[in-house]
Amino acid sequence: EKARVMEWERQGQVEHQSQNGGGLYVKVMTDEQMELLRRQISVYATICEQLVEMHKAITTQQDLAGMRLGSLYCDPFMTSAGHKITSRQRWTPTPVQLQILEQIFDQGNGTPSKQKIKEMTNELTQHGPISETNVYNWFQNRRARSKRKQSVPVQNNAESEVETDVESPKEKKTKPEDIQSFENSAPRAENMYFQGPEMGTEMHCLDTQPN
Amino acid sequence: EKARVMEWERQGQVEHQSQNGGGLYVKVMTDEQMELLRRQISVYATICEQLVEMHKAITTQQDLAGMRLGSLYCDPFMTSAGHKITSRQRWTPTPVQLQILEQIFDQGNGTPSKQKIKEMTNELTQHGPISETNVYNWFQNRRARSKRKQSVPVQNNAESEVETDVESPKEKKTKPEDIQSFENSAPRAENMYFQGPEMGTEMHCLDTQPN
């Protein structure tokens, strides 16, 4: 039942749109499925809101006592896949950092100058460890990869080698610019974009000020 | 407006399926949009889990139990949901594709150029769904893993440590020690808020599974 949300992903038919000569695969979902999704998302939104509120209240009232409970959360489930915590040897942007970076990136002001990077780094430091090199690399990678960011049409190959006479259904990476503009049409995406699993690394240290 | 998440609903095309005689309207979304949605949901799921865990820890510890937030744990899907709510489908090579790929790989022609990948993809499409990205990834992984396989079975002498000595044959590897200056300091919970909790309206307490 937990996978109900994305159920449509599996049962949804795959439509072959043969417009423009080049085929384009798209997923199809019914209104029912969409409504289901909408509800599920709403649930999450509400829960998050409530939890955040509560947590705020609790930590505030607890702040008086000056209790430190940071390390207490460490284990619960930041290891969603049962991995070791200490294995990080390379920088990983915190959710907040990611948000900020994405935001700046979306402003499309091309390559950030060295000066700008310095500023950014300075700002981002407030949200976690980061270096100018990290920022620089991030922008490099982000730009480079935004080009082939086209969604990979991963379709299940239920049966082996069906001779589908398709030409090249998944090559919609015609122009990077097109994709770019397409991405812009999904506005708030970046604001919510935290890449789940890594988040735990930051969250568990909820104590605001280690004295 | 709380319906931002469903933005794709507006931009997605609407397909008219005239099957069954009676027309049936369905929404259409691209893979990219779907991936976006998936991530958004994943974000919520993770945040919820985190918050719940933290909250549990706090309330358990201080035991003052003044606030009754137990109702928040009541959600049926929270406990079992997690990251599993949104699952990504991934490409799996068909036997024939795999065979071809292995064959090409064995020819030792190192890194396949972009052009070569395109050709291969084109060829492999005859034997099942596949994209250039898939091919690219496959070669990357194949090479990386064949390299790693080599370095492992080298030790057969008087050996005592068999746990952390599987270093890659590189010497420029970073320090194995995790002297990382303590993950991150204090990412306040507020930082995790997303500017759109207002999208939940019709939902309050879960237990919504339309089962």
Add this chain to the structure above:
DNA sequence: GATTTATGAATGAAGG
């Protein structure tokens, strides 16, 4: 059907 393994994919960093 719960765990473990194999492997496709994501990404930070280095090289050119």
Add this chain to the structure above:
DNA sequence: CCTTCATTCATAAATC
């Protein structure tokens, strides 16, 4: 900038 590599994550497949 672009490409490549190393590492990690997530999940399909395999195993128990």
